[in-house]
Amino acid sequence: MKILVLNSGSSSLKYQLFEMPNEQALCTGLVDRIGLEHSSITHKTFFKGKESKHQVELAIPDHEGALLRVTELLKDPKVGVLKDNTEIEAIGHRVVHGGEQFAATTLITEEVKAKIKGLFALAPLHNPPNYLGITVAERVFPQAKQVAVFDTAFHQSMPALAYRYALPKSMYTDLGIRAYGFHGTSHQYVSKKASEYLNNSKAKIITIHLGNGCSMTAVDSGKSVDTSMGLGPMGGLVMGTRAGDIDPSIIFHLINERGFSAQEVNDILNKKSGLLGLSGLSDMRDVKNAITEGSPDAKLAYELYAYRIQKYIGAFAAVLKGLDAIVFTAGVGENDADMREAVCKNMDFFGIMLDTKLNRAGNKNIREVNKSSSAVKILVIPTNEELEIGQQTFELIRK
Incomplete structure (x- = not known):
């Protein structure tokens, strides 16, 4: 077929x-x-x-x-x-x-x-x-x-504790304001591959999708139980041009005190923030080149990007009440060994111990980059959203 x-x-x-x-x-x-x-x-x-x-x-x-x-x-x-x-x-x-x-x-x-x-x-x-x-x-x-x-379907298994916001109930019931999550096809594909690799269908896994858009998902026994993006794809991690998590009062300060329009603020948070806002560069490869040239702004952008991922690893490990593996995927996750190293740095207390040599070994297949003594597996798994879509389409129509 x-x-x-x-x-x-x-x-x-x-x-x-x-x-x-x-x-x-x-x-x-x-x-x-x-x-x-x-x-x-x-x-x-x-x-x-x-x-x-x-x-x-x-x-x-x-x-x-x-x-x-x-x-x-x-x-x-x-x-x-x-x-x-x-x-x-x-x-x-x-x-x-x-x-x-x-x-x-x-x-x-x-x-x-x-x-x-x-x-x-x-x-x-x-x-x-x-x-x-x-x-x-x-x-x-x-x-x-x-x-x-x-993209949102994989995250529909999240409990209300994860997808509801502490807003008036009518905003959820009448307006549909809740966390939906995104990159679900990618998170589903790589978490499934990780479970197969671990030979553990009940594995507790954190999937880390790092591209121009970035998100993380806590996966328990093959189901999404929490994710970093919310109503739209702007929240959570630092991204190429998106700010990720911010204090909402910043929005109202810019509009009410500084004279920005709502559309201008939306454009800033969506298109002028993230790596671009911090360093003037939206592509991670350009950011890394700027670091080698001595740019302090690029260095801050790179470190803040990794810091935010570490924060979510801590949060999602608490949500999962344990952790078997973390998975790096997508453009930056699969190809940037330095970023994987920055994320895993000083995470030994969590049982996350990166093997520097394995981390730098080029390989297009699923691979471990953790030390043998690491309690948590560190996996690099190439995502294939198109194949996941193809698989799900085939499974539906052959019934």
Whole structure:
């Protein structure tokens, strides 16, 4: 069975085609800068262990045009992997926010689409392009079953103690104000891989997803019991351009005492804070280069980023009432050995003891980077959100 996975952003479209149930990736790609004059497509195919890469620049006006171009590439005699559109039996869509309505992967109907649309206010930057991707795929692949996989679904197992805020009850019951959490597909995938590696289905695990957006999740016996992001994806850890946790009184001080508008404050917290706000640089690689050049601001940004992760490890270890493993994943988590070292520094009292040599050994597979004497396993696990979406889509439609 061939399953296409789509991740629609505001100006991009990521895709991956899997042969299920053997989980073989046939191709993967990215359509970038949709709606701009110089759009681009990067298309990779995999055959007998060899990767072939095809890139092209052209004007792509909208998401429908992007998906049509992807379809052409999938069937292209030279770089394609399909003979016909009808070979695709299902399409798994990443949808960022499912609210309380969706706690599991769901077959898309008109009613489901209406509910996704009704959640636009909770994820204004993400749900609209996700929804658009669904409507376009329905037109381009009318024979395929359309399936929604929600970033928030994995966190629906959190207890009220974790997801409720200490606000008037009506704000929850009437307005849906609560913690939903994000990056759920990534946290679910790597925590599942960690449990398999540990051969312990009841493992207590902290997953640490570090990319441009960052979040952590406490996982007990395969279920999310707490997570660092809340109503939206701004809270918790320091991120590339997002502030993470702040004192809410800062917002009102800026608006009431300093004359900022609510929109200006939102832009500051979302787009001008985090690593960028502290150092002037949003990419961790650039921050590290600035440190080597002697920038005190970059050094503070790097250390504050690690410090916040350490705080959440302490908090989530208390929530879990024990700890079997911590897992680093995503761009920074998988590739930045210095950051893993900074996070694990002086954590011996927690049973977290990093092996510096193992930590610096390059490897794309799941690996331990802890000392043999460490009570807590320190794992690096490459995330694969597209594969998780493909797996969940396959499990749903084969029933």
